[in-house]
Structure formats: C-alpha cells, structure tokens
Amino acid sequence: MEQYLFGCRLEQDILDLDQTMEHLQQALNFTAHVAYRRGIILFVSRNRQFTHLIESMARDCGEYAHCRYWQGGLLTNANVQYGKGVRLPDLIVFLSTLNNVFQQHVAVRDAAKMNIPTVGIVDSNCNPSLLTYPVPGNDDSGPAVELYCKLFRMTINRAKDKRRQMEILYGLKSQND
C-alpha cells in the first residue's frame, strides 16, 4: 500500500486522496458499465457495523449483498451447493477486504479464481494485489462507508436508468446474458 500513501505523520499513514480519486473514478466507471450491461453486482463486507447499511443500499439499487458468514465453497463450489447452472456475480464490490480476524476475505481469492472482476476499498492494512480495481481509502469510519454506499448506489441507478432509456430509444430487446 506504500504507493498509495501520501506520507506518514505522527505514526498515522495518510493516503494520497488524489490517487484515490482516480482509482475511485475508474472503479465507479467499471461498475456503471457492468450495471448497464445487466450484470449482477455483489457487495461484500465483513464489517459488522455497516452490515445493515450495505444491505439496504444493495436493495435500493436492485443488486445483491453478502455481509454475513462466507461459506467456503460459495463461489468455487457453487454448482454443488446451489445446483447446476447457477449464475455467479459479474462483479464483486468489497467495502472492506478484511474479515473479522484481520485476514483477507476469502472472496477476494475466490473471485480471482473464478475470473470475477473485483472492486475493493483497501485501507492501509489491506493487500490490494488480487483486486481488479483497488480503491485506497478508509473502510472503518461511518461517514466514509456512507459516502461509498451513496456513490455506488448513485452510479448503479444512473447506469440502469441509462440502459432503460437506451432500450426505449433504440428498441433493444432484453437479452438473457
């Protein structure tokens, strides 16, 4: 995470928010494109303080959230656990990449195994390597997570509205993929 740090002051690491801004814009742009193309977006976070906030945000934008215990084979063993022909998420957004014992969430590794792109908010104690679109930022404070929720909800809603508008304008048929 050193490349994302502005510096260290009084034993506190300061993230460079100019870099965060660029990363966040790329991540939101990608999320918007996935939502536009009717992808399934899954929000994951094991931070118990924000479970309700993230689940209600996911419901508000018509996407999915998994903020509870993650079973080992959810992604990698989906055909056995959920039956054949299960559709896996097309994007996984981590609002915190760590689980409750400060280890990396299993879903980061599993999404990489299953070729699912990931967006993740990485704090200074996280490892951004496996994420497709890491966003260096604060994942611990209430106002920070509320901001991310607001941005993702706004992005996804706008993308879906645009899709509906384009369908009406150009008469695109709804596709099954």
Add this chain to the structure above:
Amino acid sequence: MAALCKAVCVAKRGAKLARISCRSLLAFGKLYSTGDTSEFPGNKEDTPTAEKKLSGFAAAFELHSGLQQKHDIAAGTVGKSPGSNEHSFATLLKQSPLVQMGTSKDKVAVGKIFHIVNNDLYVDFGGKFHCVCKRPAVDGEKYQRGSRVRLRLVDLELTSRFLGAKTDTTLLEADAVLLGLLETKPK
C-alpha cells in the same frame, strides 16, 4: 458514466482556474486599460495617448479573457460557485483539523453519541475511529443517542505491536475521557 463526470469536472476546473487567473491578472492588466477588450491590436492607434498601447501577448490575453468572460456570462457560470474546491490535496490536508490539531494527547474535542449498549456510550468525534466511554454517574440519563459530549482525547487508535507479532494488533477504537455534556448557552 463516471468518466463523463470526470471529463466535465476537469473541464469545469480548467475553466474556473482560467477564470481565477484571468481575474488576478486583469487586476494587473488594469494598468494597461483600453476602452473595449474585443479591440484588435491594429486599432490601438486610434485610442488616446493617455492609455498605454497593448501589443503581443498582452493584447492576445485581453482578447481571450474578454471572450472567456462573454462565454461565462452566456453560460451563466460567472462567479466562483461556493462549493468549488481548487486546492490540492496537500493544501486541504495542511488545513484539515487532523493536522492542525497536532498530537492528540490531551486535546479537547466534541463528539456525538451514535450508539449505546447498556452503560457503554459509543462516541464519534470525527476521527477515523470512535471511542467508547462509560456512562458517568452524574446526569447519566441525559446521555442518549445524538447527544453531544465533550471529550479529552488520549489516543486516536488503540494499537500496539506485541512481542513476537508481525503486525500491530488494533482495537479499531480511539481512547478518550468523557468530560461531560456539551454546555450550550441558555437562550
């Protein structure tokens, strides 16, 4: 979609920066005032000799700043919007309360209680982490969700590296002493 917003933001920021620099330079440019900013340099022979003749870069600058102002007036974006932030991150950080505060030891802060579990008050004072304080004996029932309290900060994050550990162990909490409710002047 976000790429569009970025392009618009950059364009707006560029326009605003140009406007600010126009204004600051026009303050100096008043020394070289001409009657009409859209005049071409060739017509300057007709102006009275009391006004200095513009040429080269100064003339081009006057011309383009006049055009920019006209465009701004037409677009209805004259004047800096109150929400514009053109400072770099370094400036914002330097002027932020976190840096202006210095060390957090023995600093008094105002926090808001956002959660209560029996006698434990979870107070958010604007730092990265919240602090947890015991409900005091005096005026205990006045401490409810949403009350503002005064705190004396001890530590912004309770973290330490223990023997034999590779990384620090953190409690994800700050440490502060509850001084009391925020005293508001009676109206």
